[in-house]
Amino acid sequence: MKYSRLLLAGLSILFLSGCGTTVHESLKVQQGSKISIGSGRTVVILPFADYSEADNLERAYRRQLFVTENITDQFVNYGFHVPVQDDVFTYLADQKIIKAQSYTRAKTDTLEQELKGEWSALMKSELQRYIDLANKAQQQDMGDEASVTRGLTQQEIVKIGRHFSSDYIVRGRIIQYKERQDPSWNPAKKGLLTFVSGVTSKIAFGHAESEVYDELNTTVAGGADAAFISGVTDGDLNHAIAWGAAGAFLGNMAHHSGKIPQAVVQLRIWVQDAYTGNVVWTNRVNVQVxxxxxxxxxxxxxxxxxxxxxxISTLIDNFAQVVYNVPPPPPVIRAKR
Known part of the structure; x- marks a missing residue:
């Protein structure tokens, strides 16, 4: 009875202490965290050309915004002055260098919500097809100009630099911005059961021609693994059959698990001298997370x-190293667990 009361009191304290909220904050601009090479210098960041095949303008805009904000943070960390991005957009639109394009969401909210439901793969593919058709129709209504990018002459670069009293003009390309599945077979990432049945399936059958055959291969591989282990351990045929059936069931479950999402971002950045228009630095990076x-x-x-x-931090650090001879950041050393 005494232990029950202690357990009840402990649980009560745990639940009461768990009331409230959890706050995560991340201040992006860490003043003084890097060498101040940009003191007294101004950088103008132009909108990036997006070649990543964004499926609609809203996502392309969000992507552009996030890339630009991160570049701003990195240059500010190095002590550069960066004009307000909205002022840059307004100037470019007034000079007819870019064309302001409004967007309205395609009326696919209901379909996107249904896509998250417990529908079959065939039904989900059909829902996705209607969503893609709606987004495609929306882009066609906006005209071909929405996807056109244009270059800038040296005179235009100098004019932009003069207007904002800047030293550098930053331009770039969003080459890739996509989601995919990480091909890693690390069991810590994929899960132990998925790792075992998946490796057996790939070794035995290789790459399947369709999702259906891939699922069948994984099911067979799970059953074979379990039957083999049972046969080796006790040699009883009935046990091997029972364990094989259980292994096939677990292998089928493993096929629908163990997915490892991966974000792939590939960017190129050019930095041009605002007084001459000459490119002083450029580089490209590909990151998979x-x-x-x-x-x-x-x-x-x-x-x-x-x-x-x-x-972006890798690219801007490289710019500082090449143009201003800033030493590279020290390697990150992880503590051994």
Whole structure:
């Protein structure tokens, strides 16, 4: 009775202490965290050309915004002055260098919500087809000009630099910004059961021609693994058959598990002298980010945030190293667990 009361009191304390909220904050601009090479210098960041095949204008805009904000943070960390981005957009639109394009969401909210439901793969593919058709029709209504990019002459670069009293003009390309599945077979990422049945399936059958055959292969591989282990351990045929059936069931479940999302971001950046229009530096980076383990955050927004920040910080650090001879950042050393 005494132990029951202690357990009840402990649980009560645990629940009461759990009331409230959890706050995560991340201040992006860390003043003084890097060498102040940009003191007294101004950088104008132009909108990036997007070649990543964005499926609609809203997502393309969000992608552009996130890339631009991260570039701004990195230059500010190095001490550069950056004009307000909305002022830059307004100036470019007034000079007819860019064309302001409003967007309205395609009326696919209901379909997108249904896509998250417990529908069959065939039904989900049909829902996705209608969503794609609606988005395609929306883009066609906006005209072909929405997807056109244009270059800038040296005179235009100098004019922009003079208007904002800047030293550098930053331009770039979003080459790739996509989600995919991480091909890693690390069991810490994929899960132990998925790893075992998946490896057996790939070794025995190779790559399947369709999702249906891939599922069948994994089911057979799970059954074969379990039957083999049972046969080796006790040699009883009935046990091997029973364990084989259980293994096939678990193998089928494993086929629908173990997915490792991966965010892929590939960018190129040019930095031009605002007084002459000459390119003083350019480089390209490709970053792939996926969860470290099955217990990590699997949401794509977190993965893309990490990938974008890493890609841009790597590029701007390289700019500082090449143009201003800033030493590279020290390697990150992880503590051994």
């Amino acid at each position: 996926s969860p470290e383990s099955v217990l990590a955050d699997y949401q794509y927004d977190a993965l893309f945030e990490k990938a974008t920040e890493k890609a």
